Amino acid sequence: MATHAPAEPGPTDAPAPQRIEPPVTETSQPFWDATREKRFLMQWCVACDKPIWFPREICPRCMGSTLEWRPSAGFGVVYTLTVEHKPQNPAIGGGAPYVVALIDLDEGARMMSNVFGCPPEHVYVGMPVRVAWDPLSDGRNLPVFEPRPEDLANGAPS
């Protein structure tokens, strides 16, 4: 099924022995460099004036190759989620259940991430979230998400 996943023990879903840290490519270098300063950049197609996620070499709408990096506000809502009860990555949540979600960013792109900062059962479809940063071993930061403060203040619905 997952024939293009990277080499991992399978198909028994044995936990990865260490945290998977994202590789950096020539194309994504500006994105990862900005995460060192906890700045969230998003790639845009100049011709379409629309964001592109995941970063790539051409626009998936018009094949345009004039792309640029613009700052993202880092706000979005949870499109969907799952709580992993058998952690695949022991470095996430210390082995406890954790949330993996798809986040719809306000700019109009969707990305996979984690939602931290509240109990997993408090995360729901449609929950407003904002970007937060999880340190990686080389000084980069992984973009993750957390509830927006106003949502926490109101008490997160379950």
Added chain:
Amino acid sequence: MASLRGTAAIVGVSDAASPTGELDLHGRALEAAMIQEALEDAGLTLADVDGICHTTSSMGLAEYLGVHPVFTDSTNTGGSSFEVHAEHAAAAINAGLCDVVVSVYASTPRSDRKRGVRWTRPTMPGPNPMLEWELPYGLRLPMGPYAMAASRHMADFGTTSEQLAQIAVRTRDWAALNPRARYRDPITIDDVLASPMQTSPLHLLDCCLVTDGAGAFVMTSAARAKHLRRPPIYVLGAGTCHDHSMISEMPDLTTTPGVISGANAFRMAGIKPDDVDVLMGYDSFTITALLHLEDLGFCAKGEGGPFVMDGKTGPGGSLPMNTNGGGLSYTHPGMYGMFLLVEAVRQLRGEAGRRQVPDAEIAVAHGSGMVLSCMSTIVLGTEATR
């Protein structure tokens, strides 16, 4: 527009599975055994074969068998690969490229553990977007993406865990009628809900098995099929569509590209959902089967939960689904699509024993590959439907 309708037929099938979940043979030897059995079923020999389909290497397999095929297909779309092979084979036969095509699958993840075989998943050359943008977040594969689809379906349409569980319950009822099924004891909705949560909202019994399994089919032209050992089972319609590879790129997690593949296949066949006697809809997870029911038009989008709740997909129901016991209870060696075709053919030939659907004339094998990524739909029918 040119149509494949009725131009090619499946004339031989085989499959292997065991209640222990393990098979004695593995690798090429198991593939060869399946091919031999399917050719015997058809009344053909290896000398008749001039087309080879395989999900990893049609070249390697042909070399092992000593075949020099003039049609070759190593398409791998995950679990739907064999429906795609059937579509390609029918097109190639119709175009006169070849005459007799074999597709085969063998996978033994369960007994491989005892043999100490270490499974490695092939990596993409060059930049790997999945490694960069998904895997750091610890999503469990393959079930995590399906759980995400289920979560969104529940939020949008009020679908419940009980409704998903009912699919597993009724599939198990079919497995009880299949002596080779891995699990045959009846289960209840409460059993499903009480089984350990894997990746919410999917419980263990919402998930397919991990078993050894193998199978093959042989396809030839309608003209040649008439003179072979078994009644020809015609390809009436075929359609394929994929709209993403990674789950984060799926446009709408509650609607699969089966909407496209199904509509195209049904149009080619000239059928409506009401005409389908047996639905073999890839059940990697309960949510997968539910999405097929909606996307193939058996019920409206969002109504899959209430639709299955009366038990209509089980034995004696109005929409027999996954009559071999499915990936949930019969067998699931990784890419299950072969078993959809094999069971559809057996039902249409009237060879399904205690699980036989009376007077089955039209069956649909609907494969789902990767993470709801590639759907491929094959409509099969008896002589009466051609």
